[in-house]
Amino acid sequence: MSDATSGGAVPAAGSRRHGSILQLDARTKKRNAKEARFRAYGLGAIIIGLVFLVTLLTAIVSNGVGAFQQTFIEVPVYLDPQKLDKTGNRDAAEMAKVSTFGYTPLIQQGLLDLVDREGIDAPFEKAGDMKALISASAAAKVRDYVLANPDALGETRGFELLASSRVDGYLKGRVTQESVERDRNISAEHLQLADALREIGAIRKGFNSEFIFGADASESRAEQAGIGVAILGSFFMMLVVLAFSLPIGVAASIYLEEFAPKNRLTDLIEVNISNLAAVPSIVFGILGLAVFIEFAHLPQSAPLVGGLVLTLMTLPTIIISTRASLKAVPPSIRDAALGIGASKMQSVFHHVLPLAAPGILTGTIIGLAQALGETAPLLLIGMVGYIATNYPDGISSGFLDPNSAMPAQIYEWAKRADPAYYERAWGGIIILLVFLLTMNIIAIILRRRFERRW
């Protein structure tokens, strides 16, 4: 290139004078080095930010993926009619009197028999020693089955039962034979037995649909806990948020953008909205506690109250984005409508609003996503400390009965002492993030598909 030719000529000139473009003097070199350093700092900052992001996501996935797997034990249980139906009438009401305590020994005996039959060498002789391997929820499962099929009494049926959370942790590598030395619930021998049972195929890991659809469990039954009820709670809360924040948000934006005169009141409203957007979310929780629960006596822990609090919190977000999309509709549209005799109100509702709808919808979805992940206000209106074990039994119960919400459930799990719950908490986060991701992707697609450039 031409550089080669000019390269020969310039150094001659450079040697005469002090410095040149091609021969850099010390000061220029220093300045250039500084430039390169500055640039590197910037790049470094971005890389650090992205590294944080990757670390966070890796931590979530690697810790949480275990929650979607669960260990099951296949136990043949002899359904002893003498224990489960003492009168022998096969009368449902009579049989229902036998509580889960009546079933537990049968299950444990079943597992012990299985161990003996397979010739596994284990230092256990009593059926009660098997308690450590099987979840406390197993008896209820067998009982439900027997009450539904009374004919099965007297027979030996195979049940796929949840293994206890320690065995589950052992198979997932969370619990080791060394770490259980001081554990009162299980011993290293139990874990060796679990290994042996795994070899004969009685213990296996499977997909844990109960985690996604099931209810929360008490503190000692980590293996049984699921997030399904909390998902439903969040769903009802989002319905409330949507039902209130969309109409109120859109109406408020229309007023401020299209009708509001420039006066003190308008200024006051505008300043209020921008301030509310920056008020800490916990303050909204205090508001909810004082106004909705203490003053208006709405039920505690109810998705309705949670939804109302989150509505107040997301309103500023929705108003700000709605105003932006109303502003983006060109004035010519309004002028055209006014020109053919529409009133100001008609021009807005018939022409401007439909054109702004995609933008409003996008903003609303993003506002909802923000509300879905919010935890702090929910803590104050009592959505934690409540164990969401039952599905709501109807629409009004869904709104008014105590329930949890996804982030509140995750917080609840994170606070529990059993490390098995940490895995659940991470798993819950994966589900929460999947919901958020879906909502954001829908918002992006809507924006891409319907966005108009005027």
Added chain:
Amino acid sequence: MPVSWIMIILFALAVLGYVLGRRRALASAGGDMRNLHSLPSYYGSHVALFAVAPAVALLAIWLVVQPMVISSSVARSFPDGAISEGSSLSLVMSDVKRVADGLNVAVERGALSAEEAGSVSAGATNIRERLGSVGVALGSDVDSSVLDAAQKYRAYASTGHLIMTLAVLGLALTGFIYGMAQMRAEFRARNIVEHAVKALLVFAASIAVLTTVGIIFSLIFNTIEFFKLYPARDFFFGLTWAPSFGGGSELGMLPLLWGTLYISLIALAVAVPIGLFAAIYLSEYASPKMRAIAKPLLEVLAGIPTIVYGLFALLTVGPLLVSIFGREGLNWMQAGTAVMTAGLVMGVMLIPFVSSLSDDIINAVPQTMRDGSLGLGATHSETVRQVVLPAALPGIVGAILLAASRAIGETMIVVLGAGAAARLSLNPFDAMTTVTAKIVSQLTGDADFASPEALVAFALGMTLFVITLGLNIIALFIVRKYREQYE
């Protein structure tokens, strides 16, 4: 008549009004729409509006006011000696209400007939047991004065309800007839309906103001309550935070405030340099392609819920820091929850906040200023440092203040990551606690809502609200003032 029935009747009246009003207006115009002042639907809406809106407003006001009026009149009729020692009027009144509600529930479920419920006396029947059998639990046995008051309460309530039903339905009917009477072809229905719609819009817009008012009132009233029980000076200047629900708590705010500021400081020390450099790189150096990828990726950090950061602090960053600074390492750190843990994670959360705000501000600096500097021979970084950043400084300060207010108000990260011990210490590896974390812990227990230990949360909330509001106002003021310079 239950309220839901009234609502259904009102709704039916609205539909009827719409149909009839529209028909009548059209008839008065000889069936030709062109002779009407407004479109036919406006006439229908006008009648529906007049039938429903005043009635619903009356209903809403009545439902709020009636219980207050009845309570105060029942309370006034209470004999002076009836309130036993250690009790108060409000406690007795809540008993009265519970008994009255319980009797209503019992009638509803069929455990008592309406006459029986009206004539039960404390001596003859054991009310507590009777109500317990239908699932209404009472704390203590009902004495006769409470029962009398409860009966009075029920009587007033049912009379009030009857009057309300009549008044609401009467008003609805009046409005309906009035609206119908106006249905003439030249009547300007559109103007009136649009006024009503506009009033609705104004109401929606003032909800933001109402929310602020609600926040301020709920904070102020309870804070005043708190200062009646606990001296304000000890709260603002006390150096110990030791609440005990048995009484004799020390509720000094300073340790909490110190924890809050310390954590925020660490968070800003992480977020500001990283965020600022990222913003500079993205706006000044990055190619459009890189910008299109890196900016949204960074902003993902802002979209992640704070509970996720909290868990990340508790379960990942905390143990990691302990393994370096803990007993097996430098022995500065006792447990995973510490100021450093919460501060670092909060800093990560704030990076996109600082970077996207600063990015906007740097982009708003006019290109001519950069061109001028580059033309004089400055390098790109010299231009950024000596021209762009000074010009953008007020805006960047505003962005940092907004980030600081975010950090001070952040809850989940500190609840999970910072620990629960309130202490004044300089060691960033100590566990400390913050204003927000204590609001949560004071209000989530089963504490009596009227005790200073629970009410202190409102005083803390007030402090938090004032600090963040102050920061926001200053920041918005700075940002706004700066923007005007170049527009």
